[in-house]
Amino acid sequence: MRIDGLTELIVHVGFPTHTFRSPLIYNPYFESIGANVVVVPMACRPEPYPVLLRSVFALDNVRGALITMPHKVRTVELLDVRSPAVEVAGACNAVRRLPDGRLEGDLFDGEGFVRGLTRKGVVLSGARALVVGCGGVGSAIAAALAAAGVADLVVSDVVPAAAQRLAERLQRHFSRTQARSGPADAIDRDLVVNATPLGMHEDDPLPLDISRLRPGTMVGDVVLHTDLTPLLRHAQARGCRVQVGADMLYEQIPAYLEFFGLPSTTPEHLRALSGLEPSVAAMHEEGV
Amino acid sequence: MRIDGLTELIVHVGFPTHTFRSPLIYNPYFESIGANVVVVPMACRPEPYPVLLRSVFALDNVRGALITMPHKVRTVELLDVRSPAVEVAGACNAVRRLPDGRLEGDLFDGEGFVRGLTRKGVVLSGARALVVGCGGVGSAIAAALAAAGVADLVVSDVVPAAAQRLAERLQRHFSRTQARSGPADAIDRDLVVNATPLGMHEDDPLPLDISRLRPGTMVGDVVLHTDLTPLLRHAQARGCRVQVGADMLYEQIPAYLEFFGLPSTTPEHLRALSGLEPSVAAMHEEGV
Numbered sequence: 001m002r003i004d005g006l007t008e009l010i011v012h013v014g015f016p017t018h019t020f021r022s023p024l025i026y027n028p029y030f031e032s033i034g035a036n037v038v039v040v041p042m043a044c045r046p047e048p049y050p051v052l053l054r055s056v057f058a059l060d061n062v063r064g065a066l067i068t069m070p071h072k073v074r075t076v077e078l079l080d081v082r083s084p085a086v087e088v089a090g091a092c093n094a095v096r097r098l099p100d101g102r103l104e105g106d107l108f109d110g111e112g113f114v115r116g117l118t119r120k121g122v123v124l125s126g127a128r129a130l131v132v133g134c135g136g137v138g139s140a141i142a143a144a145l146a147a148a149g150v151a152d153l154v155v156s157d158v159v160p161a162a163a164q165r166l167a168e169r170l171q172r173h174f175s176r177t178q179a180r181s182g183p184a185d186a187i188d189r190d191l192v193v194n195a196t197p198l199g200m201h202e203d204d205p206l207p208l209d210i211s212r213l214r215p216g217t218m219v220g221d222v223v224l225h226t227d228l229t230p231l232l233r234h235a236q237a238r239g240c241r242v243q244v245g246a247d248m249l250y251e252q253i254p255a256y257l258e259f260f261g262l263p264s265t266t267p268e269h270l271r272a273l274s275g276l277e278p279s280v281a282a283m284h285e286e287g288v
Numbered sequence: 289m290r291i292d293g294l295t296e297l298i299v300h301v302g303f304p305t306h307t308f309r310s311p312l313i314y315n316p317y318f319e320s321i322g323a324n325v326v327v328v329p330m331a332c333r334p335e336p337y338p339v340l341l342r343s344v345f346a347l348d349n350v351r352g353a354l355i356t357m358p359h360k361v362r363t364v365e366l367l368d369v370r371s372p373a374v375e376v377a378g379a380c381n382a383v384r385r386l387p388d389g390r391l392e393g394d395l396f397d398g399e400g401f402v403r404g405l406t407r408k409g410v411v412l413s414g415a416r417a418l419v420v421g422c423g424g425v426g427s428a429i430a431a432a433l434a435a436a437g438v439a440d441l442v443v444s445d446v447v448p449a450a451a452q453r454l455a456e457r458l459q460r461h462f463s464r465t466q467a468r469s470g471p472a473d474a475i476d477r478d479l480v481v482n483a484t485p486l487g488m489h490e491d492d493p494l495p496l497d498i499s500r501l502r503p504g505t506m507v508g509d510v511v512l513h514t515d516l517t518p519l520l521r522h523a524q525a526r527g528c529r530v531q532v533g534a535d536m537l538y539e540q541i542p543a544y545l546e547f548f549g550l551p552s553t554t555p556e557h558l559r560a561l562s563g564l565e566p567s568v569a570a571m572h573e574e575g576v
Binding site for chain 1: 290342348
């Protein structure tokens with residue numbers, strides 16, 4: 001890695017920064033392709049953040065920003081252009097400057113989840129899906145599923161009003177998807193997603209009634225676990241295909257590269273170049 | 289060079305940035321001593337600069353800023369604490385954050401010049417000096433000479449009022465030095481400095497009457513030239529010792545390291561590590 005006067009910056013803004021892994025993932029890749037771009041951490045507390053974000057994008061050599069805790073929600077109001085995922089989830093984790101100077105934000109959690117499914121051969125166009133858990137990550141995944149053409153999308157939450165509000169936002173932004181709130185019933189679903197924290201601990205209750213899972217249904221989990229979560233183990237036992245939580249994280253990275261206008265590659269290639277242990281816990285802490 | 293979540297930044301702010309050499313000089317050194325610090329360029333135009341400077345110092349992991357064209361004069365009014373060199377020269381090329389959050393600025397052009405003299409064995413305490421040229425660099429050198437204990441300091445300029453104002457600023461900040469404006473007469477001087485641009489071109493007039501140079505006087509030049517300037521050639525022929533312009537630039541770098549609270553080293557060590565050609569013209573363009 002060689003930094004000179006022509007080097008462009010991608011700033012990774014959050015607080016605290018000590019768990020950031022993005023410089024270790026992106027920079028070896030940029031070096032390997034001869035891209036004069038470098039990811040640098042910026043440890044920014046909440047109060048100065050709005051002014052900082054605008055300031056760094058006033059620089060000619062800032063190509064983009066990765067946004068993590070605690071700024072993902074605050075960023076939404078600072079944008080000039082918001083992707084549907086940002087609008088639906090109310091959070092943003094990537095910002096770039098448009099040629100006219102406006103700031104555009106996107107959110108790639110759900111996109112990472114969908115890319116993982118697509119690379120496993122899952123066809124989402126026309127599918128029936130259930131997302132259990134309507135917080136930030138559930139909202140992002142629901143938005144990405146709708147964008148990918150899911151025809152019938154049920155969102156479910158222990159707080160029914162949260163599910164209802166998410167369904168309304170989905171209907172507003174994705175008219176081609178039938179989105180509604182409802183119970184966490186897997187019976188007629190092609191895809192079932194756990195977007196709740198249930199499964200982080202072995203003795204958590206299951207997020208849905210697994211007796212309603214049919215063989216062939218794809219079951220995805222966002223919970224980062226060193227092994228399969230109880231839900232995924234049950235799903236496999238019932239003849240379902242599964243996607244683990246870490247896939248969502250690693251699959252996001254090429255989406256960021258594309259967003260920043262850089263040559264992309266596979267998640268596996270990035271993992272190999274970084275030399276990082278595929279430590280799921282570390283990725284989780286980072287919140288990439 | 290490995291950037292991670294704990295990496296501290298020294299931002300090099302200027303516009304344009306393409307001639308910046310500082311990342312190529314500092315970063316190999318930081319890597320060699322295991323300091324988790326990196327110099328990154330920030331291409332900042334004049335209008336957003338004041339807000340940017342405050343914003344970057346709101347970040348917890350920014351250790352300092354190197355300031356170059358076109359921001360060196362503007363920075364002065366943005367500081368909370370100014371060194372005498374900044375006050376006298378009206379310019380600033382390095383900023384750091386004090387523990388209480390205030391921004392402190394310094395200017396190391398003159399300091400670099402003085403360090404070069406000291407390493408050549410020149411004793412400045414009690415000396416009589418002449419500085420010809422009272423612009424930014426002449427003012428900075430005059431301030432550094434006064435800080436180093438020069439007893440009698442004549443400053444001279446083709447615009448006598450400029451010399452008069454500089455003498456007044458020197459008197460205000462350095463009461464132990466007798467500072468006055470006057471003609472560019474080298475006759476009784478231990479040290480003579482050319483801080484005018486005269487000598488950049490072979491057919492420039494000499495900045496002072498060399499017939500008044502006594503053997504043993506130290507003659508320094510700020511003009512960056514691939515070889516000795518005509519003034520320095522004449523001075524050598526008359527038995528004077530000389531200091532070339534590039535010495536001022538390279539000698540500054542350890543001063544910046546100390547200002548930023550980092551382990552320091554010699555200019556020669558930094559040059560060797562960087563692998564840069566000692567291209568005087570490139571250093572000049574950068575304005576380090």
